[in-house]
């Protein structure tokens with residue numbers, strides 16, 4: 001574990017009957033202060049944080065795959081360099097997040113094992129294919145755009161290590177969103193064929209991105225409790241609406257057709273109305289039956305198996321170094 005220096009035995013030992021510790025925890029939450037790894041916390045708070053942070057970390061790592069598909073086919077050296085840097089950033093986000101989850105006492109090996117065995121979730125959005133170069137623009141613009149909408153409020157999450165990891169992640173996601181929009185803008189200012197490619201990408205990614213915010217508030221099992229604990233600050237539906245409101249003017253600026261015939265400004269609500277969301281599609285993708293679920297998991301299992309020698313070599317090197325240090329000390 002990266003967090004070997006932390007002694008979590010005391011923090012983990014507490015149980016809900018420890019009223020004083022629980023009162024202290026509740027007081028920190030009520031005062032909007034941070035909970036830190038050494039603090040006592042209810043087992044359910046710890047469990048839901050590990051659930052959300054590990055799901056988030058896996059999303060960043062699996063999220064490298066759809067874009068990785070286009071590294072060798074980027075149309076220019078500049079675009080290739082940008083794409084490589086972005087994918088590398090996503091890998092880094094996964095690592096910060098695994099490290100944040102480790103401070104809760106769950107090892108990265110345990111989390112990775114849960115992903116590879118299909119027990120852990122990752123974002124539904126990464127189970128869709130990247131069919132054209134415009135999809136790389138759509139991912140940066142829309143997927144990173146949605147991720148920022150969801151993740152900026154997480155910078156104020158009540159759990160310190162998660163909140164602090166999110167600050168850096170959001171700065172990088174903001175660059176990712178801009179490069180995606182820039183790519184779409186270039187296509188939209190290009191030939192009619194390039195503009196049609198941008199439109200096709202928008203049409204295919206729109207609904208999966210709208211669904212990325214999770215089930216509607218009435219169906220969200222975790223929201224009420226996580227909002228009470230200050231983990232989540234804004235509900236799934238409210239974030240979805242904020243994303244739609246911010247994105248429609250960008251679609252118009254690109255000169256693209258709206259991907260939903262029912263998208264229109266509602267002056268009374270001060271928001272865009274949208275068409276019905278096909279929740280059965282989100283359920284299917286989350287349950288493992290999306291267009292690319294099997295391919296994505298197989299790619300991760302393959303990468304893990306092919307990387308076994310690197311982990312073994314690193315451990316052997318660490319053991320050798322330790323023996324040398326002990327030898328010098330003696």
Ligand code: FAQ
Pocket residue numbers: 051052055056057059060063064090121122123124125139143144147150211212213214215219220221222223226232236286
């Ligand atoms: N996909 O009760 P809720 C990125 C699950 S990172 C799959 O509403 P909650 C960067 C949910 O886990 C994108 N599963 O759950 C990037 C729960 O199941 P569980 C990832 C989903 O936690 C860009 C169940 O359904 N971002 O894009 C999804 O309160 C480009 C019931 O749902 C994060 O993870 C879904 N879309 O709210 C990388 C942000 N939605 O766990 C590369 C942090 C719901 O009880 C390229 N996470 N589920 O078994 C969150 O904010 C929340 O966890 C939500 C779900 C909003 C995702």
